[in-house]
Amino acid sequence: MTKILEILGILSGIIPLVVTLIKQVETPGFGPEKKQAVKDAIGLFYDKIGITAISKEKLLGIVDGLCDILVGLFNIVGWFKHGNPTDSS
Numbered sequence: 287m288t289k290i291l292e293i294l295g296i297l298s299g300i301i302p303l304v305v306t307l308i309k310q311v312e313t314p315g316f317g318p319e320k321k322q323a324v325k326d327a328i329g330l331f332y333d334k335i336g337i338t339a340i341s342k343e344k345l346l347g348i349v350d351g352l353c354d355i356l357v358g359l360f361n362i363v364g365w366f367k368h369g370n371p372t373d374s375s
Contacts, residue, residue: 292339304352321353
């Protein structure tokens, strides 16, 4: 039971971080690259904090799905504007 609560605590802390990262990398176009950038950042976060309650692969799988859900929601409510891809470098 305590491991489940630990995982829920990790996820509740990761969700706002994922939302912030998605907003930070948002530019029109380049969806897969932006998603990978978010996952890479969460992977680094995982490594630095030393999380042991959930495997890195499982956490990144959850983040992958969460990115899809959040971006879909942001598109529906109009937070993200669609347009021509722009170079973000």
